[in-house]
Amino acid sequence: MTAGVPQEQGTESAAGPGRPRRSDATRAAILRAAQARFAADGYDRATIRAIAADARIDPSMVMRYYGSKEGLFAAAAEFDLCLPDLSGVPAERLGEALVGHFLSRWEGDDTLPALLRTASTNPGAAERVREIFTGQLAGAVARLVDDPTQALRRAGLVASQLLGVALTRYVLRLPPVVDMSPADLHAWLAPTVQRYLRAQDATSPGRS
Amino acid sequence: MTAGVPQEQGTESAAGPGRPRRSDATRAAILRAAQARFAADGYDRATIRAIAADARIDPSMVMRYYGSKEGLFAAAAEFDLCLPDLSGVPAERLGEALVGHFLSRWEGDDTLPALLRTASTNPGAAERVREIFTGQLAGAVARLVDDPTQALRRAGLVASQLLGVALTRYVLRLPPVVDMSPADLHAWLAPTVQRYLRAQDATSPGRS
DNA sequence: ACGGTATGCCAACACCTGTTGACTCCCCGA
DNA sequence: TCGGGGAGTCAACAGGTGTTGGCATACCGT
Missing domain, CATH: 1.10.10.60 (Homeodomain-like)
Structure with missing residues (x-):
C-alpha cells in the first residue's frame, strides 16, 4: 500500500517556519x-x-x-515595496524621499521586472500588481495627502511615472534611461512625483 | 510534376501595392x-x-x-507614432502638444498595448520598441531641444512617463489611471513632459 | 470552354509543455 | 541495528504548439 497520504509535505510553503526541513x-x-x-x-x-x-x-x-x-x-513573486515610514519627512521633500526609496529598492532586485514581464500577459499577475498598488502604494500616499478623495488619483499618477521608469530601464532597456545614474534619475523624477503628490489640482499643477 | 515553384506568392506582403489580389x-x-x-x-x-x-x-x-x-x-505591429510637425508650436507649449498628441493617438488604437505586452517577453519586439523610440521620438525631441547632447536623455525621460501611462492605463489597468479622463490626464502630464523637454538641467529641474 | 493558378481546407509532423506516478536511495530516530 | 519516510530521479502521459505538404475548388485570362 503505497497509496493514501502521499508524503504529506506538499503545499505548506509559506505556513510559518516550522522546524527546518532537510530540503x-x-x-x-x-x-x-x-x-x-x-x-x-x-x-x-x-x-x-x-x-x-x-x-x-x-x-x-x-x-x-x-x-x-x-x-x-x-x-x-512575493513582492514587498518595503515602504518606509514617511511621517517624519517634511511635506516639500516627499517626492525626493519616495523616488530615492524606489530607486534603491529596485536596483539589484529583479522581482519587479519579473512581475512586470509576467503581468503584461498573465491576468493573475496583473491583478497581483494592482493589489500591490492598492494595498501598499495607495495606502501610503493616502496618509501623505490632505484631500482623501484625490489620494487614489495622485497615487495612480505616481505609479505611472515610477512604473514607467521600471519598464523603460529594466524591461525595455531603452539606452538613455539605462545609462542614467541613479542620482540623475533621482534629480529628474523627484520633482515630478512631488508635484503629483502635492500640487493643488490638475488645473494648476505647478509651473514648468 | 507538382514540385518546383510552389505558388510564388508567399512573402511579398509589404512590397508595394502591386495589383490587388483576390485574397x-x-x-x-x-x-x-x-x-x-x-x-x-x-x-x-x-x-x-x-x-x-x-x-x-x-x-x-x-x-x-x-x-x-x-x-x-x-x-x-507596424507602428507609427504619427508625430506631427511641432515646429510651429511655441517652446513653452511643447509638453501640451506632445501629450495631447499621444493621448489621442493611443485611445482607440491598441497596437501599442500589443507592442508593450509582446516587448515584455520577446527580445525582437523589445528591439522594435527601441527602434521606434530612437527613430521617431528621439529624433523629434532632438529637433525641439537646444543642447543636442541632452536630447537623448530628455527623450528617454519623456518616454518613461508616456510609456508608464500606457502601461498602467492599457496593460495593467490600474483603476485610478483607467478612470481618469483624457483631459485630466493631459492636464497632469503636460507639465511633466514640458519640464523634461525644457528644464535647464537635472540640478534645477523646476520647482514643485 | 478550357487550363492554370490563386485560394482554401484537411491531416499530419515533430516538438515542447505542465504534470503525474512509480521507483531508488539515504538519512534519522527509536 | 533496523525500519520508515523524506529526497530525488526516471519515464511517461495528454494536450497544445508552429509548421508542412497534399488535395479539392473556384476564379480568371485566353
Whole structure:
C-alpha cells in the first residue's frame, strides 16, 4: 500500500517556519532559479524544465514543493515595496524621499521586472500588481495627502511615472534611461512625483 | 510534376501595392485578428490557431501569407507614432502638444498595448520598441531641444512617463489611471513632459 | 470552354509543455 | 541495528504548439 497520504509535505510553503526541513536548500535553489528565469523571460517563456535545470534538479521536484507553475510564480513573486515610514519627512521633500526609496529598492532586485514581464500577459499577475498598488502604494500616499478623495488619483499618477521608469530601464532597456545614474534619475523624477503628490489640482499643477 | 515553384506568392506582403489580389480581404482579416489577439494576450499566448479561428480561416493560411508567427507579428505591429510637425508650436507649449498628441493617438488604437505586452517577453519586439523610440521620438525631441547632447536623455525621460501611462492605463489597468479622463490626464502630464523637454538641467529641474 | 493558378481546407509532423506516478536511495530516530 | 519516510530521479502521459505538404475548388485570362 503505497497509496493514501502521499508524503504529506506538499503545499505548506509559506505556513510559518516550522522546524527546518532537510530540503530547504533545494527549495531555496528552486526559488532563486525561478526568480531569475521569470525576471528574464516572463511567465510563459520561463519553463519549469529550464528552472529545474538551473537549480540542478528534476522538474518533478518543482511540482512536489510548489504544486504547480502558478504556485511557483506566486512564491517567487512575493513582492514587498518595503515602504518606509514617511511621517517624519517634511511635506516639500516627499517626492525626493519616495523616488530615492524606489530607486534603491529596485536596483539589484529583479522581482519587479519579473512581475512586470509576467503581468503584461498573465491576468493573475496583473491583478497581483494592482493589489500591490492598492494595498501598499495607495495606502501610503493616502496618509501623505490632505484631500482623501484625490489620494487614489495622485497615487495612480505616481505609479505611472515610477512604473514607467521600471519598464523603460529594466524591461525595455531603452539606452538613455539605462545609462542614467541613479542620482540623475533621482534629480529628474523627484520633482515630478512631488508635484503629483502635492500640487493643488490638475488645473494648476505647478509651473514648468 | 507538382514540385518546383510552389505558388510564388508567399512573402511579398509589404512590397508595394502591386495589383490587388483576390485574397486581400483574407489577408486583412488575418491582420485584424492578429492585432486584436496580440494586443489582448501578448505574443506567446496569442496562438496562430486562435487568430485563424477569429478570422474564420485555416491556420495554414496564416503561414502561407505571412511566413511564420514572427512574420505575422512584424506585420501586425507596424507602428507609427504619427508625430506631427511641432515646429510651429511655441517652446513653452511643447509638453501640451506632445501629450495631447499621444493621448489621442493611443485611445482607440491598441497596437501599442500589443507592442508593450509582446516587448515584455520577446527580445525582437523589445528591439522594435527601441527602434521606434530612437527613430521617431528621439529624433523629434532632438529637433525641439537646444543642447543636442541632452536630447537623448530628455527623450528617454519623456518616454518613461508616456510609456508608464500606457502601461498602467492599457496593460495593467490600474483603476485610478483607467478612470481618469483624457483631459485630466493631459492636464497632469503636460507639465511633466514640458519640464523634461525644457528644464535647464537635472540640478534645477523646476520647482514643485 | 478550357487550363492554370490563386485560394482554401484537411491531416499530419515533430516538438515542447505542465504534470503525474512509480521507483531508488539515504538519512534519522527509536 | 533496523525500519520508515523524506529526497530525488526516471519515464511517461495528454494536450497544445508552429509548421508542412497534399488535395479539392473556384476564379480568371485566353
